[in-house]
Amino acid sequence: xxxxxDGPTASGKGTIAKALAAHFGLPHLxxxxxxxxxxxxxxxxxxxxxxxxxxxxACTFHEHLLDDPELxxxxxxxxxxxVSVHPGVRQALYERxxxxxxxxxxxxxxxxxxxxxxxxxxEVKLFVVASVPARAERRFREMQNxxxxxxxxxxxxxxxxxxxxxxxxxxxxxVAAADAVLLDTSDLGRDAAIAAAIAIAEERR
Numbered sequence: 001x002x003x004x005x006d007g008p009t010a011s012g013k014g015t016i017a018k019a020l021a022a023h024f025g026l027p028h029l030x031x032x033x034x035x036x037x038x039x040x041x042x043x044x045x046x047x048x049x050x051x052x053x054x055x056x057x058a059c060t061f062h063e064h065l066l067d068d069p070e071l072x073x074x075x076x077x078x079x080x081x082x083v084s085v086h087p088g089v090r091q092a093l094y095e096r097x098x099x100x101x102x103x104x105x106x107x108x109x110x111x112x113x114x115x116x117x118x119x120x121x122x123e124v125k126l127f128v129v130a131s132v133p134a135r136a137e138r139r140f141r142e143m144q145n146x147x148x149x150x151x152x153x154x155x156x157x158x159x160x161x162x163x164x165x166x167x168x169x170x171x172x173x174x175v176a177a178a179d180a181v182l183l184d185t186s187d188l189g190r191d192a193a194i195a196a197a198i199a200i201a202e203e204r205r
Contacts, residue, residue: 001026001106001205002121004114005197007128008163008174009077010135012185012193016128017110019194020201024108029100031111031118032080034093036071037061039079049082058083059092074143074150074158081162084112085169094118112166115177124204126183126197127176132159134186 003020007013014030021028039049041061047054070076083089094117101107101119109118115125130138136156143150166174176182181200185193 001123002101002119003106003108003124003126003201004119004122004177004180005108005110005126005128006112006114006116006174006176006180007110007126008112008130008135008166009081009159010139011128011130012138012188012190013110013126013128015190016126016183016185016194016197017108020197021108023198024201026106026108027100027103028108029097029110031093031097031109031114033066033071034096035080035084035089036076037065037068038089038093039081039083040065040068040071040076042083043076043079049079052086052088055083055086056088056092059089072146073148074139074155078158078162081165085165085171087171090171112174113172115180116175117172120177124201125177125180126200127180128183128185128193128197130184130186132156132163135159 005013005017018028038055038058038061041058042049042054045058049055097109097118101109115122136152136159139155140152183196
């Protein structure tokens with residue numbers, strides 16, 4: 001069984017995907033982390049994330065970069081959104097994601113184009129959303145817990161900018177698959193969101 005969990009940044013899709021993987025005993029891949037690694041590698045290379053050549057060169061990042069805590073920062077998230085608009089980058093990471101999805105027994109993948117591009121054949125597709133204020137507040141608390149000084153208004157503005165880039169990019173834009181189930185987590189706590197996702201997955205499969 002393949003489970004695709006898509007949605008914008010800080011909607012709760014990562015938490016939900018991990019919980020679904022644990023519930024069904026499936027491997028999980030946070031595909032956004034791959035794009036964050038590319039963005040981070042561009043920065044380490046001193047390159048420009050808006051330059052297709054610099055972004056493509058960064059796709060050869062070493063595996064250990066996936067363990068870098070800096071990948072979770074707001075700055076790297078912004079870089080990931082910028083490099084993800086390049087078709088060459090998306091193609092370079094496509095095979096990696098596709099192989100993970102197609103492994104025997106299935107898998108859970110979360111990202112922005114899993115149900116539409118990476119695994120359109122997924123038996124379960126969720127599109128997780130939440131309002132910008134709710135998402136900004138979650139990310140703000142997360143950053144505070146990490147000891148990072150970030151203004152709530154800046155986080156909200158960054159989320160809106162990322163949403164616009166993700167929705168309007170020519171290659172694999174952020175959009176719900178026609179057969180995806182919409183899950184709005186704006187007013188749901190962590191446990192309630194997970195319970196709702198599991199219920200949807202159990203019914204759909």
